[in-house]
Amino acid sequence: MHILCRLYPWSGTRVGGRETFLILFSCVSDFWSDRTPLHEAxxxxxLLQIRSLIVQGFHVDTLTMDRVSPLHxxxxxxxxxxxxxxxDNGANRSASIHTPHLLASPVHEAxxxxxxxxxxxxxxxxxxxxMELPVVGTPLYSACMARAAACVRLLLHSGAAVRIGCGQDSPLHAAVRGGGPNVVDILLDFGADECCRNAEGKTPLDLSSANSAVRVGLQKKGTRCGHSRELHKPI
Known part of the structure; x- marks a missing residue:
């Protein structure tokens, strides 16, 4: 697809409008050709179609070229x-995590x-x-970025490590970036370290916007980190 895009740019040079469309359409079709009816179902x-397809012989862990499984x-x-x-029919609950695509596992997706x-x-x-993946982080980190409070609470109640996120970025950093004050409160209640610093040396408080509900929540819980220089910058 990238080669065709270089040969037939969208700059307005015509290479025979209809013909170009057919070539590009064919390329897109090829891209999706490995997506099976089981994936779509x-x-x-x-559910009934999934049952039928598996009875017909579709493998429960059939993967696309990008290693997406039906469970994903x-x-x-x-x-x-x-x-x-x-x-129940044997799907791999951690499908396609060890790949060059660094694709999130089903638990991250959920x-x-x-x-x-x-x-x-x-x-x-x-x-x-x-499970921590490069770029994606842990399921808790993913849920915090998405402000999925119910999933954050479930993960923490189920024993997820409150301080493991994505590299040096903690779930609390993710919650602040995502702008979820309720998620920040949940993490702090479960012992998140509001003083931890990421690879840029920033604490969660450093990342929060002035006068935001997230910053108010962090300060209300009694941050022990002292005042960041960021807080003294003119707004």
């Missing part, structure tokens, strides 16, 4: 019954989309609650 939440699709869509059926029931299901089937 899982994403749409069609079910968790993205928040389809609990479909996810449970796939797991956490960041706020699909609490799917998340609880995956954890009950033994998904790694503190």
């Amino acid at each position: 899982a994403y749409q939440g069609r 699709e079910a968790c993205l869509g928040g389809h609990y019954a479909c996810a449970k059926f796939l797991l 956490a960041k989309k706020g699909h609490r029931e799917c998340l609880e299901l995956l954890l009950s089937y033994g998904a790694d609650i503190d």
Whole structure:
């Protein structure tokens, strides 16, 4: 697709309008050609169709070229019954995590989309609650970035490490970036370290906007870090 885009740029030079469209359309079709009916059924939440396709011989862990599994699709869509059926039929709960694509696992997908029931299901089937992936971080980190408070609470009640996020970035840093004051409160109640510094040397308080609900929440809980130089900058 990248080669075709270079040969036929969108700059207005015509290479035969209709013909160009057909070439590009064909390329897009090839890109999606490895997405199976099982993936589509899982994403749409069609349980009966999933059952039928597996009976017909579709493998429960069929992967696309980008290593997306049907379980990924079910968790993205928040389809609990479909996810449970796939797991009951042997789906890999940690599918496609060790790949060059650094794709989030199903538990990350459920956490960041706020699909609490799917998340609880995956954890009950033994998904790694503190699985940390490059860029993606842990499921808790993903949920904090997305302000998915119900999933944050579930993960913490289920034993997720409150201080493990993405490299030196903590879940609390993620919650501040995401702008979720309720998520910040939950993390602090579970012992999050408001003084921890990320790779840039910033604390969560440093990342918060002046007069924001997030900053008020951090200060209300009694930050022990002292005043950051950032707080004294003119606004």
